[in-house]
Amino acid sequence: MRSVHMLPCVFQNLPWPTSTVSFTTTMSESSDEECPDLVPSLCNDVTLTEEPVTDPPTLPEAPTVTTKIPVTIITGYLGAGKTTLLNYILTEQHGKRIAVIMNEFGAGGEIEKPISLGESGEVFEEWLELRNGCLCCSVKDNGVKAIENLMLKKGRFDYILLETTGLADPGPVASIFWLDSELCSDLYLDGIITVVDSKYCLQHLHEQKADGKVNEAVRQVAMADVILVNKVDLVSAPELSRVQEEIRSINSVAKLLETHKSRTELAALLDLHAFEGNSDRCDRDVFAATVSPHTDSRTSEHSHHLDQSVSTVTVELSGDMDRDMFENFLQDLLWEKSIKNTKGETMDILRLKGLLSLRDCPRRCLLQAVHELYDLEETSAWPESETRINRLVFIGRNLDHGVLAGRLAQAVK
Numbered sequence: 001m002r003s004v005h006m007l008p009c010v011f012q013n014l015p016w017p018t019s020t021v022s023f024t025t026t027m028s029e030s031s032d033e034e035c036p037d038l039v040p041s042l043c044n045d046v047t048l049t050e051e052p053v054t055d056p057p058t059l060p061e062a063p064t065v066t067t068k069i070p071v072t073i074i075t076g077y078l079g080a081g082k083t084t085l086l087n088y089i090l091t092e093q094h095g096k097r098i099a100v101i102m103n104e105f106g107a108g109g110e111i112e113k114p115i116s117l118g119e120s121g122e123v124f125e126e127w128l129e130l131r132n133g134c135l136c137c138s139v140k141d142n143g144v145k146a147i148e149n150l151m152l153k154k155g156r157f158d159y160i161l162l163e164t165t166g167l168a169d170p171g172p173v174a175s176i177f178w179l180d181s182e183l184c185s186d187l188y189l190d191g192i193i194t195v196v197d198s199k200y201c202l203q204h205l206h207e208q209k210a211d212g213k214v215n216e217a218v219r220q221v222a223m224a225d226v227i228l229v230n231k232v233d234l235v236s237a238p239e240l241s242r243v244q245e246e247i248r249s250i251n252s253v254a255k256l257l258e259t260h261k262s263r264t265e266l267a268a269l270l271d272l273h274a275f276e277g278n279s280d281r282c283d284r285d286v287f288a289a290t291v292s293p294h295t296d297s298r299t300s301e302h303s304h305h306l307d308q309s310v311s312t313v314t315v316e317l318s319g320d321m322d323r324d325m326f327e328n329f330l331q332d333l334l335w336e337k338s339i340k341n342t343k344g345e346t347m348d349i350l351r352l353k354g355l356l357s358l359r360d361c362p363r364r365c366l367l368q369a370v371h372e373l374y375d376l377e378e379t380s381a382w383p384e385s386e387t388r389i390n391r392l393v394f395i396g397r398n399l400d401h402g403v404l405a406g407r408l409a410q411a412v413k
């Protein structure tokens with residue numbers, strides 16, 4: 001059984017503004033007729049049922065299909081190429097009916113929309129404009145409810161692309177969809193795509209915020225599962241390498257793709273299942289982060305090096321971990337924020353992934369965390385030929401490899 005762990009009242013504490021939700025739709029009448037209504041069930045999954053044609057008491061029950069709708073968050077700094085990416089995805093042959101949600105800051109004004117499609121009869125879009133910035137103000141807030149209402153009202157679609165504003169921290173939005181999939185919703189978070197502008201990326205990443213907090217461009221890179229290093233036509237090869245190096249120094253787990261006009265194969269963008277424990281890709285991500293030469297060098301570098309900026313730190317420990325001790329560590333790190341580096345600065349985690357060998361569990365356990373939320377899920381069995389090991393990839397600020405490894409080592413004693 002899987003459940004996302006969250007700090008009680010974490011959602012009340014987040015400084016999310018209240019949102020005014022409005023939506024406009026562009027789905028054609030004919031598409032409406034073709035779509036059976038989506039009926040959310042009262043428990044974990046959504047059940048899609050066809051309207052009964054006749055009174056069915058003596059007939060067997062109509063077949064039902066249980067499914068959840070993936071949500072991909074597209075984020076990136078102002079002008080990086082998010083809308084270009086949306087346009088590209090919508091015009092490709094994906095065979096999906098995609099709903100697009102714009103999470104737009106700023107009062108009023110026409111929100112720029114990707115081109116309208118649908119003439120081919122294969123692509124359908126819904127537009128849900130979330131004005132004044134925010135999707136998420138409470139656990140089941142207006143944003144998620146609005147999407148569910150949209151599904152009820154306008155019929156079924158099989159994919160949601162959510163474009164955040166260029167100035168958004170995708171963490172809270174990701175948290176709400178991730179958590180929501182645990183709360184009887186018909187949505188699940190598939191992955192986070194961050195688009196960066198090769199030309200201005202370094203400038204954005206280095207911007208200092210007046211309050212000293214991590215800036216949005218860095219947060220967007222830190223949270224990503226996939227990073228499109230876009231506008232490669234505007235930079236030289238050495239400049240591009242510098243950009244990639246900088247991005248890797250923040251997030252060495254995400255998949256980096258060089259793009260022109262945000263174009264890349266759709267398989268690298270959709271249906272990532274990046275937050276699901278049963279996904280091989282998740283396992284691979286964590287292993288890849290550990291075995292790549294880049295991360296290896298960072299791991300050793302970080303064992304004696306403190307970095308105040310956001311970075312990736314990988315800790316690898318053999319042996320079986322005590323679950324209670326490990327969860328205490330996690331809660332100290334994510335909730336209490338009581339784990340400090342050797343300078344006395346609080347380690348601030350933006351994202352955390354891990355594959356764990358827990359003493360009470362014969363299978364691998366996948367750990368995922370986004371800000372204060374974390375989830376531990378049993379996945380595949382440990383192959384007999386493989387040594388049981390714990391690999392954790394931390395992305396955050398003020399990280400100190402030595403301190404993290406020291407605390408974790410106590411849990412495997």
Ligand SMILES: Nc1nc2c(ncn2[C@@H]2O[C@H](COP(=O)(O)OP(=O)(O)OP(=O)(O)O)[C@@H](O)[C@H]2O)c(=O)[nH]1
Nearest residue numbers: 077078079080081082083084166230231260261262
């Ligand atoms: N040269 C070049 N221009 C690009 C590329 N990708 C996108 N653009 C252009 O960059 C501009 C901004 O692209 P958008 O897709 O609107 O960027 P955005 O991230 O949605 O922008 P905001 O919504 O303002 O945050 C547009 O004029 C695009 O045509 C690229 O690879 N190379």
